[in-house]
Amino acid sequence: MRSVRLSYGRWPALDKIEMDIEQGEFLVLSGPSGAGKTTLLRLIWMKEKPDSGFVEVAGFHSDRVGKRDLPQLRRKIGIVFQDFRLLHSRTVFDNVALPLQVTGAAGRIVQKRVIELLARMGLSHRRNSFPHELSGGEQQRVAIARAMVGHPVILLADEPTGNLDPEVSRQVVDLLLEINRGGTTVVMATHDPRQVPPGKGRFLFLDKGVLRGADRWAELEDEV
């Protein structure tokens, strides 16, 4: 991101954002509610476009990307939300399979990949369950499986532990760290950076739309 500014009405949601995310890194984006964390993630998956400056993700430039290009970009990005956003009329299997089905992947490939991921997430026994039959932690793991099923280059997690108790939150963070160890870049937005153990990632602090840039856990902890 270079010189990024984005306003909602008169109020700048983000201002003077300069940021690089290296391939394979685990970035923790922290800050209080309303600091602009979600907006910054939305810029990455190009749900929003900056008023000025630009964002470049996996070869897609915000100034040049067209509406028709967005699906291609989104297939390279996995997104996990605080409220899971699972489709309640579909089973766990179908929720996870969705990103592959919409891209026309062959049935047997979908089957193999989804079963493999569900096993990795410890959800094999839940494949035919519906989201409302799952606990919060299980739902978030389904959401992560859905985000990962298409082999994204970057995984965006927007307050992924916001609706979970501390123990389940720790499990989810561990899962994200494990995914990162597998080579996937992870950007996690959270209001509580202490969820990620020190030394496990790079920490950035957003305050009122401005990147304050504490890049070490120890320094950030002092600031908080």
Next chain:
Amino acid sequence: MSILRSAVREIALNLHSKPGVRMITLLMVGLAFVVFDTFLVISWNLQNLMSREESLVGMEVFLNRDVVESQGRAIGDLISGMQGIQAVYYVSPQEAEALFRAELPSRTGLLDVMGTDFRLPSSLQITFETDLMDQERINELSRAVSAIEGVDEAVYGEDYLPGLVKTVSTIRQLVVLLGIVLVSSISLVVFYTVRLSVVRRSLTVEVMRTVGAPWWFIRIPFVVEGVLMGIAGSAGGLALAAVLSAVMAGAVAHRFMPVSWMTMVILLGAVTGTIGALAGSYEKERRI
């Protein structure tokens, strides 16, 4: 093929949910089509009536008394070369008298009073091409024929023909106008129904977008919903109009519209549904 199978599945999932709203829409679309179909039936029957009249309507050209048969036939040849003329038949004075006596037997005394030297004028009976039912063109032709030397007078169904032509023309315009109003109003009904569907499935739409579904994949369930509502509504309206037509048949002699018109009505339903669905899904979906 996999993506198409998935798209079909999405269509089925969409159609499966909230049938109540869809039934109300179907009812509204169906009723609108009943009104339209009724006008079509009226138009169809008037058109048939006009076609029958067309075969009867012609022009009678009375020739001057001094015009001999060869001259009369030459005038006939001249007229038959004019645009819009289907046939010209020469009626000699003797034939005219025979016709008069046959058609008006109670008035044959008039001819007897006129004496043996009296002769009815020779005339030409003209029939028009079927597409010459335009009042302007008939008047123009009448003026042209009247201007020919040897022609005394050209007469045609001035009394009722303009009225018939005008009525049919008005009904046709009304059907077209009604069609436009119908397309707009039904599109609007489908538009709002599809908008409701998009709102109902907003989470699905949002998730589809985040996982990189192509735009057509996201939109096709809504478009199919609109098309099906248009087709089902128009077919239902058609069926209801047919029942009404059968009920009314005893009171007013008429025929129901032909199969080709019914096909057009169903197509109109499909087009209307498509327009409404495309507009509704685009308008709402882009906001999600």
